Amino acid sequence: MKRTRGLLAVSSAAVLAAALAGCGSSGSNGGGGGAAGNGQSIVLGTTDPVTAVDPAGSYDFGSWNIQYNIFQRLMQVAPGQSTPEPDAAKSCAYTDPKTVKCVLRPGLKFSNGDPLTSQDVKYSLTRNIEINNPNGSSVLLGSITAPTPANKPNAPHKVAAGAIETPDKNTVVFHLNAPDQTFLEVLTTATTSIVDHKVFPADKLLPDAKAIGSGPFTLAQYKAGQQAVFEANAKYQGPDTPKVSKVFVQYFNDPAPLKSAISTNQIDIAWRTLSPTDLKDLAGNSKVSVIRGKGSEFRYWVWQLSTPVGKQLAVRQAVAQLIDRNAIAKNAYDGTVTPSYSIVPSFFGSSNDAFKTKYGAPSVAKAKAILQKAGVKTPVTIKLGYTPSHYGPNTVDEANELQDQLNRSGLFKATTASAEWTQYQTLYKQGAYDLFILGWYPDYLDADDYLTPFLLKGGFYANNYDNPQVDKMLSQERATTNKAQRDQIIGQIQNTTANDVPMIPSWTGQNVAVAGKNISGVDTTLDPSYIFRFWVLNKK
Amino acid sequence: MSAAGGSLPRYLVQRVLLVIPMILVVLTLVFLLLRVAPGDPVSAMFGGKLDAAAMAQRRHQLGLDQPLYVQYFQYLGEVFRLRFGHTLSDNRPVIDVIRDNGGATLTLTLGAFLFALLIGIPLGLFAGRRRDSASDVVVRLFGVASYAAPIFWVGLMLVLLVSPTGWPTFGIASAETQFTVPTRTHILLVDAILSGNGSAILDVLQHHVLPCFTLGLLLSGVFIRLVRVNLLHTLNADYVEAARARGIRERYVIRRHAFRNALVPVVTVLGLQVALTLGGAILTERTFNWPGLGNQLFVYITQRDYAAIQGLVTFFGVVVVVVSLLVDIVNALIDPRIRY
Numbered sequence: 001m002k003r004t005r006g007l008l009a010v011s012s013a014a015v016l017a018a019a020l021a022g023c024g025s026s027g028s029n030g031g032g033g034g035a036a037g038n039g040q041s042i043v044l045g046t047t048d049p050v051t052a053v054d055p056a057g058s059y060d061f062g063s064w065n066i067q068y069n070i071f072q073r074l075m076q077v078a079p080g081q082s083t084p085e086p087d088a089a090k091s092c093a094y095t096d097p098k099t100v101k102c103v104l105r106p107g108l109k110f111s112n113g114d115p116l117t118s119q120d121v122k123y124s125l126t127r128n129i130e131i132n133n134p135n136g137s138s139v140l141l142g143s144i145t146a147p148t149p150a151n152k153p154n155a156p157h158k159v160a161a162g163a164i165e166t167p168d169k170n171t172v173v174f175h176l177n178a179p180d181q182t183f184l185e186v187l188t189t190a191t192t193s194i195v196d197h198k199v200f201p202a203d204k205l206l207p208d209a210k211a212i213g214s215g216p217f218t219l220a221q222y223k224a225g226q227q228a229v230f231e232a233n234a235k236y237q238g239p240d241t242p243k244v245s246k247v248f249v250q251y252f253n254d255p256a257p258l259k260s261a262i263s264t265n266q267i268d269i270a271w272r273t274l275s276p277t278d279l280k281d282l283a284g285n286s287k288v289s290v291i292r293g294k295g296s297e298f299r300y301w302v303w304q305l306s307t308p309v310g311k312q313l314a315v316r317q318a319v320a321q322l323i324d325r326n327a328i329a330k331n332a333y334d335g336t337v338t339p340s341y342s343i344v345p346s347f348f349g350s351s352n353d354a355f356k357t358k359y360g361a362p363s364v365a366k367a368k369a370i371l372q373k374a375g376v377k378t379p380v381t382i383k384l385g386y387t388p389s390h391y392g393p394n395t396v397d398e399a400n401e402l403q404d405q406l407n408r409s410g411l412f413k414a415t416t417a418s419a420e421w422t423q424y425q426t427l428y429k430q431g432a433y434d435l436f437i438l439g440w441y442p443d444y445l446d447a448d449d450y451l452t453p454f455l456l457k458g459g460f461y462a463n464n465y466d467n468p469q470v471d472k473m474l475s476q477e478r479a480t481t482n483k484a485q486r487d488q489i490i491g492q493i494q495n496t497t498a499n500d501v502p503m504i505p506s507w508t509g510q511n512v513a514v515a516g517k518n519i520s521g522v523d524t525t526l527d528p529s530y531i532f533r534f535w536v537l538n539k540k
Numbered sequence: 541m542s543a544a545g546g547s548l549p550r551y552l553v554q555r556v557l558l559v560i561p562m563i564l565v566v567l568t569l570v571f572l573l574l575r576v577a578p579g580d581p582v583s584a585m586f587g588g589k590l591d592a593a594a595m596a597q598r599r600h601q602l603g604l605d606q607p608l609y610v611q612y613f614q615y616l617g618e619v620f621r622l623r624f625g626h627t628l629s630d631n632r633p634v635i636d637v638i639r640d641n642g643g644a645t646l647t648l649t650l651g652a653f654l655f656a657l658l659i660g661i662p663l664g665l666f667a668g669r670r671r672d673s674a675s676d677v678v679v680r681l682f683g684v685a686s687y688a689a690p691i692f693w694v695g696l697m698l699v700l701l702v703s704p705t706g707w708p709t710f711g712i713a714s715a716e717t718q719f720t721v722p723t724r725t726h727i728l729l730v731d732a733i734l735s736g737n738g739s740a741i742l743d744v745l746q747h748h749v750l751p752c753f754t755l756g757l758l759l760s761g762v763f764i765r766l767v768r769v770n771l772l773h774t775l776n777a778d779y780v781e782a783a784r785a786r787g788i789r790e791r792y793v794i795r796r797h798a799f800r801n802a803l804v805p806v807v808t809v810l811g812l813q814v815a816l817t818l819g820g821a822i823l824t825e826r827t828f829n830w831p832g833l834g835n836q837l838f839v840y841i842t843q844r845d846y847a848a849i850q851g852l853v854t855f856f857g858v859v860v861v862v863v864s865l866l867v868d869i870v871n872a873l874i875d876p877r878i879r880y
Binding site for chain 1: 584589591592593597628631640700710836838
């Protein structure tokens with residue numbers, strides 16, 4: 001016993017002595033030093049997990065936001081804009097509907113000093129397509145990918161022959177499989193990030209911590225699931241010069257500690273994802289500011305057209321006539337979302353609020369008339385489906401609010417049912433619900449990213465909606481180079497959707513962050529692209 | 541029992557051999573339960589984002605379209621080669637996850653045991669000496685409450701209570717400390733000590749206090765009750781009565797005879813509490829955003845990451861089985877009666 005006590009005493013003394021000996025010694029920068037910027041550092045907290053730092057291995061917010069800050073792409077989305085602008089490219093433009101020519105800025109370098117040339121651009125996109133990582137987003141590069149043989153759906157992916165040409169070290173020419181007016185937008189996505197061909201292997205992913213880019217920041221440290229440390233890139237050549245020297249990103253697995261951390265200023269910024277209730281609570285905290293920007297998150301109700309209820313056009317139209325989006329925004333989300341009246345969100349110039357035009361204000365009388373005209377017997381029994389956690393805790397409030405609206409009309413007898421996300425997907429495809437809720441974040445800011453995925457041959461959610469006229473218009477809008485003509489076609493698609501009602505738009509979210517009072521620049525980067533640009537941040 | 545002289549080695553061999561089927565059962569159950577539940581890693585990550593063909597192709601790439609028995613034997617093969625494969629959701633070797641996050645869980649559980657002993661033993665002894673007094677009742681109630689209260693609730697209450705003081709309430713260290721302390725052992729506290737950076741050591745220790753205290757509180761309830769009951773038992777033992785009869789002062793009798801013997805069973809129970817602690821660690825880590833294995837396991841479960849879940853649960857199972865084995869061996873060495 002005496003020996004144990006002695007051992008404990010010695011150990012405690014050793015720890016204490018070590019602690020005291022080092023007290024006051026400042027933490028040295030283990031990240032290599034020499035960083036640019038003003039010497040300040042910022043700590044950002046987020047619940048977005050990271051799949052991979054390598055652009056060939058990810059298709060998620062957490063990974064993409066690392067990539068947006070450490071790599072360059074040919075094109076970029078400037079803060080508050082939706083039209084692509086040159087980034088690593090000096091210029092990028094269509095020479096015909098199937099050809100895009102990009103010219104690089106001269107003298108670009110990776111943070112390790114290697115020159116960035118057209119060869120790196122070609123290499124980056126080629127390896128992304130050919131690695132075809134199961135967690136990756138090479139699916140967005142379909143316009144330059146060789147078609148997969150119908151009888152070999154799992155054959156290795158290849159770049160289409162001659163799809164990427166590099167006539168000189170500063171020029172890249174893309175030859176697309178088919179006319180595609182979204183390709184410049186695709187070139188802004190993180191999946192097209194330019195990597196150093198001398199560093200990144202051609203056939204597999206690079207370990208996360210070794211990533212080298214040419215963007216405004218370098219990745220000084222990466223501890224999976226814990227934190228990523230970014231230092232201003234002293235070799236960066238471009239317009240997005242960082243203001244601060246260092247940005248720490250700390251990863252949270254739950255919103256509760258994230259809220260606690262920002263409310264007590266243990267971190268400087270909390271971005272994605274705090275619930276509307278948390279945000280309302282934090283708005284009353286004098287230590288922080290809740291900053292809201294436009295968002296592109298889209299929430300909508302999908303009809304399953306294979307069910308006896310969902311296949312009746314009059315029933316679908318009657319619900320579209322009854323839904324009160326303002327009440328949903330107010331009662332389920334504390335006013336933190338914007339009601340949406342079209343499949344294309346309102347921040348796109350081509351959005352036309354087709355559902356508002358066709359149905360106007362919510363009206364029980366009009367809904368009754370629609371059902372009576374079609375000879376539908378009321379009340380119609382309808383089952384609403386939702387998933388309780390995947391889209392946040394307020395989804396249940398939205399489902400209950402819609403159920404209440406339908407039941408109050410006397411025209412419907414609505415019930416709700418829920419299932420966890422993985423099971424939910426199976427159930428809604430099997431027709432377990434007549435009307436079910438889904439959410440969407442765009443891959444890039446183009447109206448087409450809200451149309452083709454939802455409407456082409458029943459959409460990815462397989463709701464059995466199939467309108468050949470819509471499919472034809474989708475092909476046309478993707479191929480039309482004239483913007484006015486393209487907007488007109490997109491308008492027609494929205495009108496058809498409002499009439500056919502394969503789905504009902506509900507709301508568009510906001511891009512919200514909470515920041516300490518001494519942090520600036522957050523409002524600049526909060527836009528529908530959801531790119532969190534570290535280079536605009538500053539600390540007083 | 542008559543051949544007790546040669547039974548210990550045989551007993552130990554038997555116990556070691558029993559570990560193999562126990563672990564096999566654990567990993568088979570984990571494998572099957574994951575597959576029985578609806579959905580898979582691809583639907584968890586890409587559902588609502590990709591069409592059916594793209595989802596099917598990803599399942600093929602991950603081998604999820606292979607027959608169940610093929611997947612099972614591939615998994616067993618990996619485990620027997622002491623490899624747990626790669627996580628599906630973030631493409632890391634599972635063994636790296638165990639290495640990178642195991643240190644945080646280790647320091648959390650050790651710290652929790654330390655708090656549990658510091659709280660549980662004195663309070664148990666205090667209550668035992670004052671049997672049926674008001675203070676005994678208060679301590680017993682505290683013991684029951686600390687054991688019964690949901691650990692995440694206790695954690696959240698402590699965070700709410702402590703956060704206005706500026707004391708750190710999440711993570712294993714500040715961002716700067718995590719950045720500056722070089723990784724050597726993957727146990728941050730040890731790495732901080734090895735770095736000789738006093739402010740880093742202090743920072744890491746400060747971050748350990750709340751999570752370790754929260755988890756320790758859960759365990760302290762067990763120790764309070766155990767020590768109290770054992771003290772009551774030893775206070776009535778013949779040798780204590782004999783000591784009193786010889787006129788030895790009561791304080792000395794209690795300290796030298798009753799207290800020490802009352803603590804012996806605690807050593808055994810310490811080992812048995814490992815499973816409880818690991819279960820509690822998952823909730824504690826989540827509450828305090830602690831970068832341990834429990835927190836990672838929770839994330840992988842939400843992502844339906846088969847490889848990661850299988851690997852981590854198997855690892856947890858092995859830890860519990862090995863600790864149980866060690867406890868059995870220690871017990872067998874101490875008490876010859878259990879060498880059956």
